[in-house]
Amino acid sequence: MDKHLSDILFHLGENRENYFHAVSPPIIQTSNFAFKDIHHFRKSFESEYDSHIYSRGNNPTVKILREKLAALEKAEDALIFSSGSAAVANAVIANINAGEHIVCVESPYSWTKILLNNFLSRFGVSHTYVDGGNIQAIKDAIQENTKVLYLESPNSLMFGIQDLSACAKLAKEHGIVTIIDNSYSSPLYQNPIEHGIDLVVHSGTKYLNGHSDVVLGVVCGSRKMMEKIFYSEYMTLGAILSPHEAALVIRGLRTLEIRVHRSNESAFKIAHYLENHSKVKSVLHPLLPSFPQYDLAKSQMKGAGGLFSIHLDVDTIEKVEAFVHALKYFTMAVSWGGHESLALPAAGFYRIKGREDSPVPFTLIRFYIGLEDPECLIEDLDQALKVL
Ligand SMILES: *Cc1c(COP(=O)(O)O)cnc(C)c1O
Numbered sequence: 001m002d003k004h005l006s007d008i009l010f011h012l013g014e015n016r017e018n019y020f021h022a023v024s025p026p027i028i029q030t031s032n033f034a035f036k037d038i039h040h041f042r043k044s045f046e047s048e049y050d051s052h053i054y055s056r057g058n059n060p061t062v063k064i065l066r067e068k069l070a071a072l073e074k075a076e077d078a079l080i081f082s083s084g085s086a087a088v089a090n091a092v093i094a095n096i097n098a099g100e101h102i103v104c105v106e107s108p109y110s111w112t113k114i115l116l117n118n119f120l121s122r123f124g125v126s127h128t129y130v131d132g133g134n135i136q137a138i139k140d141a142i143q144e145n146t147k148v149l150y151l152e153s154p155n156s157l158m159f160g161i162q163d164l165s166a167c168a169k170l171a172k173e174h175g176i177v178t179i180i181d182n183s184y185s186s187p188l189y190q191n192p193i194e195h196g197i198d199l200v201v202h203s204g205t206k207y208l209n210g211h212s213d214v215v216l217g218v219v220c221g222s223r224k225m226m227e228k229i230f231y232s233e234y235m236t237l238g239a240i241l242s243p244h245e246a247a248l249v250i251r252g253l254r255t256l257e258i259r260v261h262r263s264n265e266s267a268f269k270i271a272h273y274l275e276n277h278s279k280v281k282s283v284l285h286p287l288l289p290s291f292p293q294y295d296l297a298k299s300q301m302k303g304a305g306g307l308f309s310i311h312l313d314v315d316t317i318e319k320v321e322a323f324v325h326a327l328k329y330f331t332m333a334v335s336w337g338g339h340e341s342l343a344l345p346a347a348g349f350y351r352i353k354g355r356e357d358s359p360v361p362f363t364l365i366r367f368y369i370g371l372e373d374p375e376c377l378i379e380d381l382d383q384a385l386k387v388l
Pocket of ligand 1: 216
């Protein structure tokens with residue numbers, strides 16, 4: 001039986017008898033661990049994965065976080081990284097060799113795209129981007145040397161969705177490893193491993209920590225796959241989280257359930273309000289019936305969280321600028337998943353010196369709904385839309 005969510009968030013991994021029955025786990029601020037004797041020394045090196053030798057490998061505070069995040073994703077194990085991007089890179093690199101090929105959903109997270117386009121291409125790894133909503137397109141993109149199918153469902157800007165069970169089944173038939181970036185849904189609203197996906201990656205910077213003060217990532221999967229990553233990419237690239245930050249994230253997790261549900265409910269309220277506003281052309285939210293992939297979203301997601309986008313009904317960038325400058329409660333910033341509501345205008349990716357304009361229409365604004373009173377946020381949007 002699955003562990004109860006409260007048990008995971010409040011108790012799992014916390015062996016309090018090891019530390020004076022302290023309610024909050026100690027920050028084991030150490031780089032290395034002493035051996036009792038030479039027999040213990042040798043025993044530890046039989047499996048660094050399960051021993052305490054050095055904090056680049058195993059740290060007890062980080063281990064508590066590992067156990068909780070693995071359980072949240074219904075995975076056997078997890079590894080924690082110093083950023084979501086490090087988690088993505090480690091998961092992909094561990095499963096690909098020179099001369100092999102990756103099938104990836106089109107327009108993944110920006111640094112994931114750069115990993116494939118600029119980084120892995122230097123090492124002879126090729127890739128094909130596909131419309132992830134079209135299982136036939138994925139099938140057609142598979143080559144003899146395809147080893148990884150990389151998914152992001154929903155995507156964090158336009159919210160494109162893939163049929164997770166169908167993707168997992170197709171990949172298994174071809175001996176392909178499936179990896180999904182599940183940051184959008186959080187482990188509360190979607191557990192890809194239950195659909196047969198091999199590796200689940202999160203930017204823990206978003207909901208898992210949830211307070212906009214730590215950057216981290218996690219990869220969840222079978223013990224076998226985690227152990228493989230541990231002894232190659234994890235230990236060599238060394239993109240680890242410090243015990244101090246792990247303790248902050250354990251604290252953040254205490255309120256994961258109430259934070260994500262609050263964002264989810266407020267985002268629905270605000271998305272409904274915007275959908276009925278004359279200055280808003282459309283709202284992109286995977287769990288609104290107007291969303292093109294609504295039925296698929298509903299079949300595999302239990303909720304949506306706080307992230308959605310709108311298209312303003314405007315014809316110039318200046319009008320978008322006037323709108324975002326009129327907002328008082330929404331902070332203009334990248335990232336999401338913290339306490340604070342955010343607005344990210346695509347127009348910000350236009351007219352950047354030395355860069356091509358974004359292919360995303362300038363009318364698009366991505367909102368993240370945080371933990372404020374949703375009525376306050378609606379009032380703010382209402383007064384800002386009046387400037388148009
Ligand atoms: C933020 C983000 C990442 C990258 O994570 P970092 O923690 O910023 O390195 C990857 N994928 C998605 C969907 C994200 O939103």
